[in-house]
Amino acid sequence: MAWDLLYGEYHGGDQVRSVKLQNLRREFEYARMRDDETLSGYLTRLNELINLMKTFGEVLSNARLVQKVLISLSKPYDPICLVIEDMKNIETVELQEILAILKSQE
Template identity: 75%
Template sequence: MQIFPRIANADLAKKAWELLYGEYHGGDHVRSVKLQNPICEFEHTRMRDNEPLSVYLTRLNELLNQMKTFGESLSNERLVQKVLISLSKVYDSICLVIKNTKSLETVELQEVITILKSQEQRFELHNINTAKKGFASFLVSPKNQNKGSNQSGSSKS
């Protein structure tokens, strides 16, 4: 959403301020109408399969910033709950551990995010190791090639 086109025709800073104030702050009715879309998106937002955690958290944070712009702020507990219930299936086990070991009323969102990011790093390590192991089976030493060709040669004769 670009701001400059809205204030480009304002000849005074005060006029630009009044335009922006009316659009972003406005009255209670204006704010509540503009708040509906971000709230709806926030409620329905889920982490997509194969979406990196950082991308999902950025998307969620953008919605929260939109909501704050219109005067809505959510409690830390609500944010923690939202993150934990909206992650993809691969995070189910770590979410369960967090729910069973932490008090959702007192745990900070940043702590939960740190735990989730460390788990994501572990996932990446496992994926790298799996890929290395998979490709390791393609590595053939010259000794094994010679043995294989001798065996197949002797079986043919």
């Protein structure tokens, strides 16, 4: 009974969950790395958002996550992203591999 009460409080009904998920989707789509933000800080912020979306039942493919990271980084990362896009198949490369490449270039 306590679990149901807590679940209802934090997840709400279907309509509340739908609205929360829609807001998280919007935040995900508009997320961009700020010029004064570190790569680690941005990736942490993006990962927290992704985890919240998954909590509400959203399924994000690895390819979508890779694309999001590559298109949302700040301008200094553009050359690195271009090299990654040329050398790797974005549809099949793992997100962790992309993150490792980016962190090694930081």
